[in-house]
Amino acid sequence: MTAVALASVLALTATACGDDGSDGKPSAVSSRDGKITIPDDLKQRLKEHGIDIDKWKHGAWKNWNRDDWLREANDFVNPIIKGLWDSDRMRDADDPDRGVDDSDISGDQGVTDPTPQPVQARAVTPPYHTSAATSGKLLFDAPGGTMVCSATVVTDPAHPGKSNLVWTAGHCVHAGKKGGWYRNLAFVPSYNDQGRSAAELEGASRSEIAPYGVWWADAAKTSQQWISKGGETGGDGASYDFAVIHVTPEQGSGGKSLEETVGGALPVNFDAPAVSQVRSITASGYPAAAPYDGQRLYQCQDKPSRLSIEQSDPTMYRIGCTMTGGASGGGWVETGADGKPALVSNTSIGPVRSGWLAGPRLGEVAKSVYESVSKQFAGR
Template structure:
């Protein structure tokens, strides 16, 4: 089983043993938006940028802020000149409260967006060694169907999550979700834990950015070669200024197998790279999905729709797809919550994409996200969202409640 992960295709494979329900608080240390001028290398005479952008305005970087950032491994001048590419062990194995994601304007240009890699590392379907709980028969594959463009009309809350890992430029899928602290004005995005953090053998990924309605018109790979940034990212590039995933994922998660898969979820808070004229992400795309943390039993769910941008063959990561199926159960280990599983042919890159169910009120709600799947595709599994996921979600919301 492979972790469908970022177009790193992380489908995390083997289920990890439940260790605790505590959360890793990923504090926002600083959001540093380097100006376009600074990124282009047009600095002051002393070789140092004098200002940063926080969206629409500019402020001078105080010396004490520079020093504080350096304490967390960020040298503003070095970072904007390419230090974000360096992955030494001390940086990679940061403590959980050291999530830092300075904005580098223009970094995610059309070429980098299109070229996000898919280093999928899977294992055999039989490698589910901890399957001690209730698991239903393997579902029949459901052929993923291409979403009709424009995606903004048919799937406005879906998008791509781009980031850099030691292996290179990567991609996942993600979903805009509501924010209880900011009704109608959410800047929260839901994805898989393995799309923001490498798990027990790594640390936080870098340059995390969300692109809602990526390739909104559904252009082919050939057409995208000449597409402008505004055509590829019509609703802008939104950088993560905070990210949280479960302690279970950080402690147990791995690139292959299913360790930590039952807790493979994450919430990020985003801010627009170029400013949004005061509009939130939810207002910009025109919607956000509520999250259902009651973890409805499989028998109560008639149908789940999973969305994502599959990037591993036979897909190319440029178009949005969906699978719809009645879920079954997958248990990786008896001590961990049982996961949802559906038939679906989507591959790596679809990791982190939202799973949506129509609730009793007739309205859609996010109930899971793509986490793992077999090497040869055919099905996907996602965690059931309970108290751990709810606490994580609420903590990110509260972090920005007064802003």
């Protein structure tokens, strides 16, 4: 209980104010020489709720710096800050660059297929809710600033027809081996549903940009492989670069789940089919790096090939596609033998100059991540 309370306080203040209160407002938690200090009045308020931070682990928190604490905390902490994601902040979010140089891909198992020809991304016809209701944007704050990825509403076995689960890339929720969990994660389904240009969105209301609301992550999980190996660039950890988040509406949804609100959710296929068995994959996302501006939804459709990053890791799917950063985390969908669409991967990496995208093949590790988030909210 104390651990969660302290982590919540730190997560809130990481966004709310400067480390030293330099914004002119009193800082709830300040940091001097990288160490955490907590004002006496805040300690007293916590004590009134039965939480004595000084007694917890004999006050060991005094020797930790804030970034280490947030990285080492086992629980993902993401308190809702109402109104934080206003229309300007959503529109101006940048992409977390995951561009790789082809020469960085050095762990080939001898099974990597030739580089696919680029497939020009096509703009999805608005309103997006009509043809791509499960797609949306994932917004978050990272050390480098306000960032954006893409994400997909997926089914929840614990709540059939009433899912609040969203699928994205691991690097869209956690920085990997040199960082921790990102802050203020929020999902916006059917972002900019009418497909307006950046110029047309100037001065647009929040409801125009987010017609189905802003949904905050109250749980997130990625693979331990991504946390241990994931890097800012290159292919480290890419074969396990996936994540599942559970969301809750910022303003309330009248009791409706995310799936009920948007009108659908995609099942996830964890029995990753071999490339030879897949006729076509469609990848969706909001590319934000040039020549795109992150405001519109795009898709690429191509027959996948194989990409091997490390000999010890599973091969990845790779398709030709001109989408750029910002499309990361977007769902890859295949029509199965039953004729129904299912999510089979997500955008993880692509080359510096675009032209192709690669995503992990989903197997037992991905299934365990998915099921653990589902079970966390089963019965609620």
